Amino acid sequence: MKLHHLAVPVMAALSVMTTAYAQTYPNKPIRIIVPFAPGGTTDIVARVVGDKLGKELGQAVVIENRGGGGGSIGATAIAKADPDGYTLGISTVSTHAVNAACNPKLGYNPLTDFAPITNLARTPNVLTVNPKFPAQDFKQYLEHVKKSPGKLNYATSGTCSIQHIVGEQFKLATGTFILHIPYRGAGPALNDLLGGQVDMMFDNLPSSMSHIQAGKLRPLAIAWNKRLDALPNVPTFAELGLPQVNDPAWYGLVAPPKTPDDIIKKINAAAVKVLAMPEVRERLKQSGAEPVGNSPAEHAAEIQAELDKMKTVVKKQNIKFDGS
Template sequence: MKLNKLVCALVSGFAFAATAHADNFPSKPITLIVPFAPGGTTDIVARIVGDKLGKELGQAVVVENRGGGGGSIGAAAISKAAPDGYTIGVSTVSTHAVNAACNPKLGYDPIAGFSPITNMARTPNVLTVNNKFPAQDFKQFLDQVKKNPGKLNYATSGTCSIQHMVGEQFKAATGTFILHIPYRGAGPALNDLLGGQVDMMFDNLPSSMSHIQSGKLRPLAIAWNKRIDALPNVPTFAELGLKQVNDPAWYGLVAPPKTPEDIIRKLNAAAVKVLNMPEVKERLKQQGAEPVGNSPAEHAAEIKAELEKMKAVVTKQGIKFDGI
């Protein structure tokens, strides 16, 4: 009898401790690691959500950019951080699928190395050229690419990034050859595209949208399930007969592995609430992004499915990680 009471007391104590843990969190600022340089889509989405997330949680959410390695440096930092909820980060197709699919020596496990929180948003990918490029639409663009094999190039946020994979999928689908120029993030890549140092870019729409709207970049095709309201004259890749290039990008929130479930639930609830705020929805929409806000289990399933898909692309294309 006494043993049973002791067991019950211990169980109650553990339950109380877990509840107290969640109730006391957070008691200090949270670091949100963005595994790419400032100015890219990952950074834009993270800052839109992070600002409101901090206010919802009652503690500042401080964005820390750790670019390089196609997002792998920042992702590794997230995975190796203390599992206390005070360091979280952004998951992307690049960090959790593409890098793992094409780099056998990656410094983290995209599945076991993280505790998923939620998918923040999905965005279209977009093919853009500098406004001085001699093509006004996709047909003229494709003619230029086919007439100049190996003479034109495309910028990306890094080797084995989602932009790199989209570029490789485009090359395979069209039977063309364009040179890949990797950068340490979408921001630096965009700067050189705007300056005319590179010819084109397969980018996530939010980081390119302002330059498209200002007329500095010309959009030729988007990867989305339909034409978007902000760019009604730009066809989808599917419309152009390139369905294999028509997949969107996504941006999630993850924590280090073994982060307590009560903290994950609290972060998820706060993030979902933020993503349902009208002002956040509007800001994401203005950037060409669509809010998601699903469960930790659903985001975990997304990561796993994307990883398997990218493994197939890497195998089919014979893509090798070059260490850049």
């Protein structure tokens, strides 16, 4: 009985210690692991938010890129980091839904090995081609693709990435056959698309937007709920009769499991405040992203819903992770 009576004060003491720790947090730099190479949308969103987040929390925020495995290498590093609030990471549809749905040997569970903090931003996906590609609009593009089965290819940030799934959804919806060329991140894939080494890409809009605006890439369709003000002449996939390809991407902020709730709440409050800043909203908008800033519970529900959806897609299309 004495041991039972001791349990209450011990738990109370632990609670006080956790709260005190959260009050002094952070007292050293924080790193945010981006599970993809520099230059892609995940990297852009992390850097736009990370700079202001550091100022809001009073410590430097350092971005660490760990690409490879369609995001799984970086995501595993986030999941296995110390739960002290000093290592955070970016959650994406690729890392927390697509990868988990198609790779049975994944080193983490997206539902139990992370503490969701908030959804930072949503972005449209966009189908782009190199300007030398012989099509000015989507109709001409589709005609060309249908005449060239297996002769054209599309670049992605890796096998079992969101770009891969969108590409496979597109092939299924249109009855076409395009070769998949996986890279170690969206940045390297974009470089080869710009150089003409690959034909097309189903990319997240922010990483392609500056190249589109510079005339170095030609956008043919976007996955979004409406046409974008920045690209008024580019139709949505839904408009084109392809609603199954019309899903946007998202980029969240997560911590390792067992990170104290008080710290999660503190980071969430700071991130939500940052995402409400006009200059942050404008920078994200210019990149083609829409700020979100929801609760930890809401982001957890998004991860669950996306995982369920991707499991269905992967099973239907028999997509297998090949380690690339």
